[in-house]
Amino acid sequence: xxxxxxxxxxxxxxxxxxxxxxxxxxxxxxxxxxxxxxxxxxxxxxxxxxxxxxxxxxxxxxxxxxxxxxxxxxxxxxxxxxxxxxxxxxxxxxxxxxxxxxxxxxxxxxxxxxxxxxxxxxxxxxxxxxxxxxxxxxxxxxxxxxxxxxxxxxxxxxxxxxxxxxxxxxxxxxxxxxxx
Numbered sequence: 001x002x003x004x005x006x007x008x009x010x011x012x013x014x015x016x017x018x019x020x021x022x023x024x025x026x027x028x029x030x031x032x033x034x035x036x037x038x039x040x041x042x043x044x045x046x047x048x049x050x051x052x053x054x055x056x057x058x059x060x061x062x063x064x065x066x067x068x069x070x071x072x073x074x075x076x077x078x079x080x081x082x083x084x085x086x087x088x089x090x091x092x093x094x095x096x097x098x099x100x101x102x103x104x105x106x107x108x109x110x111x112x113x114x115x116x117x118x119x120x121x122x123x124x125x126x127x128x129x130x131x132x133x134x135x136x137x138x139x140x141x142x143x144x145x146x147x148x149x150x151x152x153x154x155x156x157x158x159x160x161x162x163x164x165x166x167x168x169x170x171x172x173x174x175x176x177x178x179x180x
Contacts, residue, residue: 028099028115031124034149035075035091038067042155044175051167063173080106101126103142109134111141122149128162137165153177 042065047058068076074092079085089103099115110133113126125146134141145159159171 026117026123027096028093029096031115032075032091032093032099034124035067036069036072038075038077039069040180041066041178042175043178044173046171046173048161048169048171050169055172063175064178065175101145105141107140109139109141111143113142113145118146120148123147124149136162139163140168143167 044063045060046063047055047060049055049058063079064081066078066081068078070076074090077089077091079087079089085106087104087106089101091099091101093099101113101115103111103113105111109131111131112129114129116125116127118125123146126144128136128141128143130136131141140161140163143160143162145157147155147157149155153176155175157171157173157175160167161169161171
């Protein structure tokens with residue numbers, strides 16, 4: 001269960017927010033430019049909901065993440081900073097037509113995802129492509145995540161956690177930018 005919870009935290013790492021809305025034709029470059037504007041600390045609530053259960057029955061916990069622009073070429077997202085479960089997600093472009101997300105999970109694996117245009121306004125969406133130190137058909141990992149930008153200071157995210165080759169839970173967050 002602890003691995004599942006950590007995987008759930010990692011899923012949050014997979015989620016991004018922004019001050020610009022996505023929409024039809026939202027390119028990987030536009031998504032990355034949006035992510036560069038996330039710098040700072042975000043706080044909110046999270047729920048990890050096992051498959052087959054309702055969000056109404058899931059416990060709510062508090063969570064904090066931070067985003068840091070690294071040389072205008074990558075974005076670092078940190079989860080659970082200063083704890084044994086600390087994790088980092090890195091986002092970078094491979095040319096203007098591809099946006100890659102690699103999550104460095106506390107359970108020791110590194111799932112990678114690729115941005116896809118969901119066609120939904122305000123959504124930054126990543127789908128699993130590969131992973132290291134893991135067997136996608138056996139090990140727990142973050143597999144699909146997206147965030148919906150509500151406004152420049154608020155986003156909601158949803159991350160699918162997988163294990164045994166199938167979805168095991170979904171992590172939902174609602175995050176607000178912390179004034180600094």
